[in-house]
Amino acid sequence: MKVLVAVKRVVDYNVKVRAKADGSDVDLNNVKMAINPFCEIAVEEAVRLKEAGTATEVVAVSIGDKACQEQIRTALALGADRGIQVETEGAVEPLVVAKLLKGVIEKEEPQLVILGKQSIDGDNNQTGQMLGALTGMPQGTFASEVVIDGDKVNVTREVDGGLQTVALTLPAIVTTDLRLNEPRYASLPNIMKAKKKPLDVFTPGDLGVEVTSHLTQVSVEPPAERQAGIKVEDVDQLIDKLKNEAKVIS
Amino acid sequence: MSTLVIAEHDNGSLKGATLNAVTAAQAMGADIDILVAGAGCDGAAQAAAAVAGVNKVLVADNAVYEHQLAENVSLLVAELGAGYDNIIAPATANAKNTMPRVAALLDVAQISEITSVESADTFKRPIYAGNVIATVKSADAKKVITVRTTAFDAAAAEGGSAAVEAVDAVHDAGISSFVGEEVAVSDRPELTSAAVVISGGRGMQNGENFKLLEGIADKLGAAIGASRAAVDAGFVPNDMQVGQTGKIVAPDLYIAVGISGAIQHLAGMKDSKVIVAINKDEDAPIFQVADYGLVADLFDALPEFEGKL
Known part of the structure; x- marks a missing residue:
């Protein structure tokens, strides 16, 4: 079984991103970039399926400019077999990413596609579901467990009240939640080996997709700042403040 | 203009999140219909018909919609949504699962988790874990939107008398099925709608110690939450997680215990x-x-706090 795993280059999760002073966009100058944490979990899950003998090949795909090859190499160092970059410029909306991934799926014909549930820049949480609609595949979103069972995959999903398990007919799409697995660190020898693994580059045109834009970012602004309050001396003072000043308990 | 609000419900009853989505729909200034898709969902449909300001409630009552499988519900919503300018749902786990599928079927963008309606085509939404608020304008004729429920007041649950209309469309994609679920049963209020929330973090040290929060939660009528660190450490289940990738809450009172305060939380x-x-x-x-900050060992402060409430 071939597994396709999508990875995105995003601002490192430790960076506190700010709006530019003129409100035109976020300020990403000299900011550390990394693989989106949910995508890293997706790569790990695919590699584990291969190590378990369930998957035969793991292909890592990223949509973006040349810099995203770095994140594809990260996926290769973690154990993916080869990479595909779809070369785009600037921000690409989830719907277009889904169309491009559909194009890759038509070439590669994977049985399982694993993506992160959301990227920590746009916080959209859309691409996997959109890809499901476009390809007609079923989806197991926000996965905390993935079990291949013949021509089906059972996915346990993190939902509002707890957990839900669904059975999906392969080929299927899975989007990862945080507790699906704990990604490994790439070893130095594997990082070196990753540099030699094949990486193909396609344009959207190669995949028959036109890059369009449905949304315009008009402006960005910082959120309403919360002022730090006071430190109370003890529990008595805390209760007094909550009762008599904030009036949130009686 | 017309708006279809997708109800969040458990068949028997309507979830409060629907009411927040109705308020967002009202801000767009369009006529509002509500879709209740489920099985044996008459209770939820009747509750939806009582919501103030709603024209009509569409009810798709069929076994294929019982567990809100996205593959089936998205086909239904895309079909019904053809007749509307806006399709809006509260950003619950169900809607996050289904709505992007609807948007792709209709070949439009989704605007996720809006926090304000600026005009009929312009919205604000948080990005980068809420460190930045973006204003986005949609060029799509039809808009698919999820609503951050904490940013909109609940519409009145009573006072309306919408007509209830059955929808016959049965969409069974036949590619997914429900296997089972583990749902936490609790007498406490729901995390996302509770007036008071008390959350524990890594500082709680283990799951057993979350009992220290329970007594306080009982006295305050609070829901209990947790930081990602506490969930990842296995102290408590994931549905208690508050944060960027967990639940978004905005209660009157939030008490963070043993939580350092990572930006994601x-x-x-x-x-x-x-x-x-x-x-x-x-x-x-x-x-x-x-x-209000209290610098103290939580194992001393919590019992004292509970005792003095």
């Missing part, structure tokens, strides 16, 4: 009206957003 609770932090590390970032 703050993203889930910083719109709370009053924030209390109890932490023994006086430099913990949580104190920068807390209205």
Whole structure:
């Protein structure tokens, strides 16, 4: 079984991103970039399926400019077999990413596609579901467990009240939640080996997709700042403040 | 203009999140219909018909919609949505699962988790874990939107008398099925709609110690939450997680216990009206957003707090 795993280059999760002073966009100058944490979990899950003998090949795909090859190499160092970059410029909306991934799926014909549930820049949480609609595949979103069972995959999903398990007919799409697995660190020898693994580059045109834009970012602004309050001396003072000043308990 | 609001419900009853989505729909100034898709969902449909300001309730009552499988429900919503300018749902786990599928079927963008309606085509939404608020304008004729429920007041649950209309469309994609679920049963209020939330973090040290929060939660009528660190450490289940990738809450009172205050956690609770932090590390970032900070060992402070409430 071939597994396709999508990875995105995003601002490192430790960076506190700010709006530019003129409100035109976020300020990403000299900011550390990394693989989106949910995508890293997706790569790990695919590699584990291969190590378990369930998957035969793991292909890592990223949509973006040349810099995203770095994140594809990260996926290769973690154990993916080869990479595909779809070369785009600037921000690409989830719907277009889904169309491009559909194009890759038509070439590669994977049985399982694993993506992160959301990227920590746009916080959209859309691409996997959109890809499901476009390809007609079923989806197991926000996965905390993935079990291949013949021509089906059972996915346990993190939902509002707890957990839900669904059975999906392969080929299927899975989007990862945080507790699906704990990604490994790439070893130095594997990082070196990753540099030699094949990486193909396609344009959207190669995949028959036109890059369009449905949304315009008009402006960005910082959120309403919360002022730090006071430190109370003890529990008595805390209760007094909550009762008599904030009036949130009686 | 017309708007279709997708109801969040458990068949028997309508979930409060639907009411927040109705308010967002009202801000767009369009006529509002509600879709209740489920099985044996008459209870939810009747509740939806009573919501103030709703024209019509569409009810798709069929076994194929019982568990809200996205493959089936998205086909239904895309079909019904053809007749509407806007399709809006509260950003619950169900809607997050289904709505992008609807948007792709209709070949339009989805605008996720809006926090304000600026005009019929322009919205605000948080990005980068809420560190930045973006204003986005949609060029699509039809808009598919999810609503951050904490940013909109609930519409009145009573006072309306919408007509209830059955929808016959049965969409069974035949590619997914429900296997089972583990749903936490609790007498406490729901995390996302509770007036008071008390959350524990890594400082709680283990799941057993979350009992220290229970007595306080009982006295305050509070829901109990947790930071990602506490969930990842296995202290408590994932549905208790508050944060960027967990639940977004904005109660009247949020009490953070043994939580350092990573930006990912703050993203889930910083719109709370009053924030209390109890932490023994006086430099913990949580104190920068807390209205009242108590630097103390939680194992001393919590029993005292409970005793004196």
